[in-house]
Amino acid sequence: MTPTGRTDGLPSRPTRVAAALGDHDAARLADELAITAGNRFSDRFQAGALPARTGVERWAHPEAGELVLAYESLELPGPDERYLLVYLPADDATAAALDLLTSTLPMEVTR
Numbered sequence: 001m002t003p004t005g006r007t008d009g010l011p012s013r014p015t016r017v018a019a020a021l022g023d024h025d026a027a028r029l030a031d032e033l034a035i036t037a038g039n040r041f042s043d044r045f046q047a048g049a050l051p052a053r054t055g056v057e058r059w060a061h062p063e064a065g066e067l068v069l070a071y072e073s074l075e076l077p078g079p080d081e082r083y084l085l086v087y088l089p090a091d092d093a094t095a096a097a098l099d100l101l102t103s104t105l106p107m108e109v110t111r
Contacts, residue, residue, distance in 0.1 A: 040077065056090050064097035 033041045053073040061067055070090040076082040089095035 057087075061097070061101070064101055066094075067097060068094045 030045060034045070053071075055071060057069050057071060059067045059069060068090040069087045071085060071087045073086075074084045076084055089098055
């Protein structure tokens with residue numbers, strides 16, 4: 001099988017959809033998932049269903065202060081009601097604070 005997930009060497013539909021949206025990293029991820037998970041992923045991806053739940057949460061971290069996080073959840077198939085929940089920084093200040101939290105340097109946040 002080729003890295004594109006198709007035997008003819010052409011990009012898979014999930015890859016083309018993500019690339020058309022201008023997100024080439026997402027296109028690569030979609031292609032890897034299409035290969036790994038097969039039709040279970042590809043069918044859901046092609047349906048274009050939006051996540052069941054999206055929003056923004058504010059968390060108070062003892063060192064970093066307020067973190068503003070955008071989230072999306074996606075219900076996973078199966079009888080046990082599992083969800084994939086993804087959080088991303090919703091602003092530059094949160095992104096910087098998360099970078100500091102994950103670095104090996106001592107925490108120094110100025111406000």
